[in-house]
Amino acid sequence: MNAVKGVTFEKDAKGNNQYIRIDMERHAQVLYPLFQQLGIQKYPEEWKEGLTSEEFLSEAKAMLRKKFDGRSKVS
Secondary structure (H helix, E strand, O other): OOOOOOEEEEEOOOOOEEEEEEOHHHHHHHHHHHHHHOOOOOHHHHHHOOOOHHHHHHHHHHHHHHHHOOOOOOO
């Protein structure tokens, strides 16, 4: 089987393929019909409002700086 960017197989303890990890940013449009068939219609719209990993990291850092900024440091 040829490797596809954004798709990885995860194995169980016995080494058998058990799960598929799919990059939704790269492949979501292809999967929408499957989601609809499975009755998962609400998720693709909600994902559009989600944060990228870079946005999340940036916001998390800002929140942590705000929370801990100005506190005394332990040596």
